[in-house]
Amino acid sequence: MREIRTRKKSRVKDFILQNIYDNLKSYLIIILILIIGIIAGVIFINNVNEEQMIEIQNYINNFINSLKQGFHIDKIQLLKNSIWDNFILIISMWFIGSTVVGIPIVLGIVLFRGFCIGYAVSAGIAVLGVQKGLVFLLTTMFFQNLIFIPVIICMAVSCIRLYKSIMKDKRKENIKIEILRHTIVSIMLLAFLVLASLVEVYISTNLFMLSINLF
Secondary structure, eight states: OHHHHHHHHHHHHHHHHHHHHHTHHHHHHHHHHHHHHHHHHHHHHHTOOHHHHHHHHHHHHHHHHHHHTTOOOOHHHHHHHHHHHHHHHHHHHHHHHHTSTTHHHHHHHHHHHHHHHHHHHHHHHHHHOHHHHHHHHIIIIIHHHHHHHHHHHHHHHHHHHHHHHHHHOOOHHHHHHHHHHHHHHHHHHHHHHHHHHHHIIIIIHHHHHHTGGGO
């Protein structure tokens, strides 16, 4: 049994490494776009006017204070919302990527997601300070993003791969095969995003509640 498990793990590892090698340029492009989005989010927060910063401060502080005062978090509803949002994201990227001409939109989605991450990180630190801000970010968004970010990168790469494959061979048989492959990848990545939602609701939320008195 151990040998079989070891072989399976080895095959999965080889498959992942081969996929990265075959699509290295696409991975680098997507990661660069994500980083640009993160930097843009940080720059945006650092350049907001005083009125906007006050609104951000009030939002974060009111959120923390409401939890301190015993606000009940409906984890089931939170999980449903998170899974639904991730479902819409994957379906949107699958559909847009399958149209071939939608690659710029896929890249825009990656850029926007990077912007959101940079915005959240910068806002948390700006409002709470470095130490409390890092604790806030670690307990609210770090762990699910360990899954979320690689999934978004892989999804975008799958879209680019589909585009390249269809442009290289426009036969109907090839198009069907590539779209089927893209669909299978999308379903697998959706499963990982469901896992990310579970981590967000049942790990990150609990960690944040345990550390709520630090803020």
